Each structure stands twice: as C-alpha cells, then as structure tokens.
Amino acid sequence: MDGGRRILRSLRESFTARHALVPIVPADAPYALATAAAATVPPAAVPAAAAVAPRASTRRTRGERLLSRLALLGRPGVGALATLALFAAIGAAGFVENGGYAALVASEGELYDIAGRVAGFPISAVTITGQSRLTERELLDAAGVGPRNSLPFLNATAVRDRLMQVPLVKSARVMKLYPDRLVIAIEERQPSALWQRDGRVAVISEDGVPIDELRDQRYLGLPFVVGEGAQKRLLEFLMLMTKAGDLAHRIKAGVFVAGRRWNFEMTNGVTVKLPEIDPGGALETLARLQREARILDKDVMFIDLRIPDRVSVRLTEEAAAAREAQLAPHKSTKSGG
Template sequence: MDGGGRNLGPLSGAGPAGDRGVLARLSGLSRPLLDRLARRSFPSRRLRGSIPIAQRLPRLLGPLGIASAFGTLALTGFVASGRYEAFIAENGRPLDILARLAGFGVERVTISGISRLYEHEVLDAAGIDARSSVVFLDVREARERLMQVPLIASVSVRKIYPNEILITQVEREPAALWQRNGELSVIAADGTVIDEMRDDRYAALPLVVGENANLRLKDYLGLIEAAGPLAERVKAGTYVSGRRWTLKLDGVDIRLPETGAQEALARLVRLERNNRLLEKDIIAIDLRMPDRVVVRLTEEAAAARLESQKKKPKAKGTDT
C-alpha cells in the first residue's frame, strides 16, 4: 500500500509473474511515451572505441600496407645486392629514363672553342652521355666538373630544348713541356701545369727539364730565339742548379754561362758558320768562359786522337 491506499506491486519479479505485472502496468501507456522513457532510462553511449577497427579502416588499406611492405623489402634487397647500381650504370637514373621516354633525351652536344681537347674528353668531364636527359641535366654541376680540367680556362653549359646541349669553352694555351722526376707535363707561358703528357698532340712544343724550369720558361724561349739559325736544332733545355741552362742540340750539350747566355749563343752561331763545329765528333761544348771554347769529344774520337798522338815522332834532343 502507498500513501494513497494503492497497491503498486513489485516492479520486478523473480519469475514470470513479476514480468507480467510490469507489462500489465505499462500496457496502458502510449508507444511514444514508452520510447521516451526508454531513451531516458538507457541513453545511447556508442563510443568510437567500441566500433571494431576493421569497420573504421578503409577496406583496401590492409592489402595496400602488405604490398607496400613487400615492395620496400624487395627494393632494399635490390639496392643492397648492387643490381641497382648496375642498372643505373647501364640505363641511367630513373628520372632520366622517364625524360628520354618523353622525348627529352640528349641527342646532340655542340662544343664551341674546342682546340686541343678531344670531344669525348669534354663529354666525359661534363658527365654527359646517351643516358642523360636535357630536363634533368644539372648545368651548374656540369660546368664545375669541366672547370676541373686544367686545360679549360672558362666554360658555360646551356640547355636547348628538347634535345641539345651547348658547351662553350676557352682553353688555356700550352707553351711548353716540362720534365721533372721522369714525368712530363704541359705548361702555359707562366709555367702553370695545365695538362699531362698523354699522347703526341703536344710533341712539337719546346721541352724544359729540371726543378723550377717551368718558372724560367720565358728565359728559355728567349735563348731559342737568340740561337737564330740553330733554333730548329734545339731539342731541349735543362735548368741546372737553379742558375744556368744547358741546351741539347742534335745530341750535343751546349753549356751556357749563368750570365750572358745569349751572347754565348751568338759566339756558337759564328763558330758553326765558320768552322762547322757541331758536325765534328763532339758531345759537349762549354761556353761558360768568355775567352775560350772547351769541347768534349766522343769516346771514339778521343781514342782516335790519342792514338794519332802516339804515332807522332818525338823531337830529337841534344846531348850535353
């Protein structure tokens, strides 16, 4: 009994009788009212975390992740095995391959100002070959690589779309060959080494030998000029002890003084004109003393001269 004298009965029962009692009391309520009561008594609390992860992720994400993982492993193995480097060496970089397929491969390279370098030397230095593409060629890097070639004084690299590269260069002028410690180098007029002697393209250049001979190249060229008609016969000049020159003429050493070398050469020119001195059996002419000329005979000529002196009759003496 409640305060109003009504018997409500149990709201819940332990068995079917209890359930029937509750249903009997609620059966008189309208359906909309029942729905509102249900929502107030049992509010919806569907949390995001309660949704299975398989329903929240895109359906293809799982297969794509697996494929990506296998692709990464395959690429790592491809690179680690060295096959990637071999592929690049044979076909070029992937971006260059795509650019070539799109019609931007390097089909022509125009080199302006080339004189003593060979075309393949310029292309190798610039890093340009059939695997390159105009689109992805780094002209700044190509120029820096070309500037490392000693014979190149200045250079520019331009792209001409779709298929051409233009290289404009200025080469240093080689003036002579310099031999030191058995090695030959090509030098400019100021003595700067600009190339190595690798073939016969520089064979006609003057040759200087010895320590710091490259820095005295101007003096040596002046001696060749002073030699006049003998200049073509000068094969090389050796800078001796950092003080004087010895010239090599057709196998004959011409030893010049430390000072007055050009005047000494003028004396040699006169001797050759009047006495044909260089045609005799000699291996050296010493011009270091201003008042005399000292010659050194070949071994055969020296032996013959000694033998001839032995055969000369001795002068008769007087008895005392």
C-alpha cells in the same frame, strides 16, 4: 485559494530557476530547427557548477585515443588506403633489398631524372665546339652526360669540373638550353714540347701541363726538354730558342740542370752550358763565335759560357789525341835544344 496559488507559483519559479526547460525537438528535425531551439535556452539556465566542470571529466585516456584512431580506419575508404600504403612500402623495401632499384637506376637513371624526362626535358641534343684532338665520345664520357640524364637536374658546374680534369682541356663552358639541348664549348691545350723525365716522354702544352704520352711520330718535331722542373720553365726555353736565331735548328734538346739553368744539346753532340743569369746574352756570344770561328763545327765536347766574357771548350778524345800528337815534335825539340 489565493494562498495555494502563491505557494504553487513560488515552487514553480524556484524549480524553473534551477532547471531550465529545454524545448523538445523531434529526432528527425532539421539541424537549423534544433539549433534554433537550443538557442532559446536563457543564459541563466546553465548552472554555475556545470560551467566550471572539472577538466578530468573531459580528458580522454590513452586507450580511448587508440580506440578513436582505430575507429577512423573503419571509415569507408580509409582502411583500404592505409592497407595499400602499407603494401606499397613493403614492396618498395623488397625492391630495394633485392637490387631492383639499383638495376633501375643503372638502366634508366635516377628517379628524378626519369621524372624530368617524362616531363618533357630530356637531353636530346649535345653541341660540342672547340675540340680538335678530342673526340665527342671522349668528351661526353669525361663529362658524364648520357641519355639517362635530364636537363633540369643536370649540374652544369659539375660537368664543367669533370671536363677540366681532362689534361687536353684548357677551359670549358657548359650551357643548358631548354627544353632539351646542352651546349659544351671547350678550348684545348696545344702541344708545345716533349718532356722527358725518368725515361718517359710526354707531350706538354705551353703552360707545362702533360697532355698526352708520346705514342707515335706526330710530335717528334716539337722542341725537347729534359729534367725535373723543365716543363715549368718551358716558356723560358722557348724564348731562348727564339734568341738562338739561326742556331735554333741545331738545338736538339734543352736539359734543365739543378733546377736553375739550361744546357743545350746540339745535333752534332756538342753541349753548350748556359749561365743561370742572362742566358740570352750567352747565346748571342755563341752566335758570334759561330759566325767568326765556326766553333760548333770544331771537334769539341762542350762549350762553357757560364762565366761572363769567358769561353771554355773541351776537345773530344780524338781531337785531344790528335792535338797531343801534333804538339809532340815541338815539345821534343824544345827539350833537346
């Protein structure tokens, strides 16, 4: 009897060592109970061969992964959401293809500007300061600012750059004041002279920038310069006008010659040729000759002051003929005597 028990016991111990007994848990048992039951399995119950299972047995094929993803679409709500996204993408593509997006942008602005306005940041007010000759509408059109813009997405630097392209604008500042106000401060160029080149007359500022075409009589009283490069030397011309003193009102135009010097066209048709070096000193000489000899009132075509300490004049044709006739008797007397 004892021998039989020993044989049965050794068989039972050998079986238990190889195959651990897992407690049986009902299918409807709580998760905690099932977990606790599984935890009672001793570590030695796991066979060594099972601990080092081949990786190929756990790797899923491509078909299995595809079936798994398709199964995901079968979950409640996921398939409907995917279908909705698909139809939305198709609708958006058709909207863009048929020109609907372009029409929306043309009427309402870019999508980000629409979002900015909806969020409470439209451009409700634009304050413009410093303009006198430009209108607010001209400035807004040049700046590219309108009701379709939103304040957060408005590029203030780009707006300033566009304003600086307007010839009459000398400087510009653009400020955004949240939530809905835009401030534009500009400084206009002032008309300083008229510049004629190739038969066309433009209004130019002090720095020589053409700011407008001569369209009416508003600017006819401005100083007048002629020739290529004359606009770049406008400050020099204006300085010479100042040095001319009482003669300034008799200067009709300044003609820039060969990119080096000035000729003054006077109101009575006389041309005064100034030197390249020290034209101001030559004007002082002209003023003295006018005081002493009324040289500008003579019948002369031009007065040449280009050579220092020397004045050359050329008479008009009528004055030259009259002088020739006046000197003729003296010449005949000398030849007869």
